Every structure is written in C-alpha cells, then in structure tokens.
Amino acid sequence: MNEDRESQCSAAVAEALQVIESKWAFQVISQLYYGSQRFNQLRRSVGEISVKSLTDVLRHLERMQVVHRHVFPTIPVSVEYSLTDKGKEYRKVLLQMREWGEKWTALT
Amino acid sequence: MNEDRESQCSAAVAEALQVIESKWAFQVISQLYYGSQRFNQLRRSVGEISVKSLTDVLRHLERMQVVHRHVFPTIPVSVEYSLTDKGKEYRKVLLQMREWGEKWTALT
DNA sequence: CAGGATCCAGCAAGATACTG
DNA sequence: CAGTATCTTGCTGGATCCTG
Secondary structure, X not given: OOHHHHHHHHHHHHHHHHHOOOOOHHHHHHHHHOOOXXXXXXXXXXXXXXXXXXXXXXXXXXXXXXXXXXEEOOOOOEEEEEEOHHHHHOHXXXXXXXXXXXXXXXXX | OOHHHHHHHHHHHHHHHHHOOOOOXXXXXXXXXXXXXXXXXXXXXXXXXXXXXXXXXXXXXXXXXXXXXXXXXXOOOEEEEEEOHHHHHOXXXXXHHHHHHHHHHHOO
C-alpha cells in the first residue's frame, strides 16, 4: 500500500498551506518580493494590519524559514525583513494560483 | 503604471487562496479526487469534522464552483459531491505546493 | 523604531437536538 | 440520510499602553 507516499504528500502540501495560513501572509510575502522592508514600512505597505498581527505573521514566516529577519544595531534599532530562498521559490505556488485564478475568473 | 495588472493578479491569487481558506477544504478536495462521495461518507473519510463545518466548507466550495452537489430524490435522499472541472484543475496548485513542500522539508 | 504584554470583543467551530 | 437551528466556547485578532 502507498499510505506512506500518501501521508508524505499530504505533509508536503500541509507545509505549503501553513505558509499562507494567516490571512496576512500572502500580502506580506507579496510586498517582500519587491525587496526587503522594515517593520513599520511593511506595516504601511500592507495596509490595515495591527502591530500584533504583523509580528505574529512575521514570526510565523520566520519559523517556517520563509522570511529572514536582520537586525541592525543602530539607535534606535532597525530591522529588515526579506525573503529567504525558500520564500522566493514560494512564488511558484503563487504563480500557479494566479494562473488558475485568471483562467477561471475570466469566464464569470 | 501597472496597478491594474497588479490588482488583477492579486485578485486571481486571492480567488485561489479563498478555495483553501477553510482548514478543512484541502482534505475535502483531496477526498473528492478519489471520486464523488456522499455527505456522511465524506464526513467519515475526512475524519474529525463536525456536521456544521462540513456543510459550511461544502457550501463554500459549491459557491466557488469547485464542488458540484447532486441530489438524488431517493427515500431518504442521498446527495453526492464531486469536483467540477474548475475543482479538478485546482490539483495543479496542490501539486505545485507538494513539489515545494517536498523540496524544502526534505532538507530539514 | 520595533516590538512585548495585556485586555477584550467577535467570530469560528464544536456539540447537541431536531426535521423532511 | 442530509442537513438546519441553537447554544456555547476557545481562540483570533484588534486596540492600547509600555519599553529597550
């Protein structure tokens, strides 16, 4: 039986799903495709997101190794967020979504 | 400026994201790849899902035209759920997720 | 500036009981 | 069988205040 294969596949998809589990994740990732951004900068460009939500999603993406956090010891400190290679390659998933979305929304 | 292009792209991705917005959607869709299933049948194969949650996600997927609902006027009635063409093609997205997931979880 | 801590409202989602 | 209706609750996520 190929239950192992099954569950492995599910696990892989689950991992990908986790990335965008938060409703803000997609927007954050999209913004970071334009280049690294600082916290408040990101906050503004994303739009109506609370401090808590942004930190939450950033911590989440950081743990998933999709986003990298770089602290500059200036005064006051500044922190830059950028996509890791893993994060950059997630674009493929998003592009596939876009392709699907465009195909099926076109013929409403 | 290409803001239109931008927002169109976002909308397309948003559409795709909506499909799996519910945490059960992925499981339901996966099950339906095996073929159409009836309500309680689906309930059992998905696992620990409440009646409400299952009806909710099915209604949602139905409105997104990802799932088709077919009622057989037997006594008692039986209802079969299956994937539409739009739903079947969503597999591409899932496969892309799987590919990404497998690549990056392999090297933990 | 970049968050940590806390408080609270609102909704998601489960359990349960009932129906055509 | 395939739901609907209702009640209840746990957790999400926003607002606010505070700190290194």
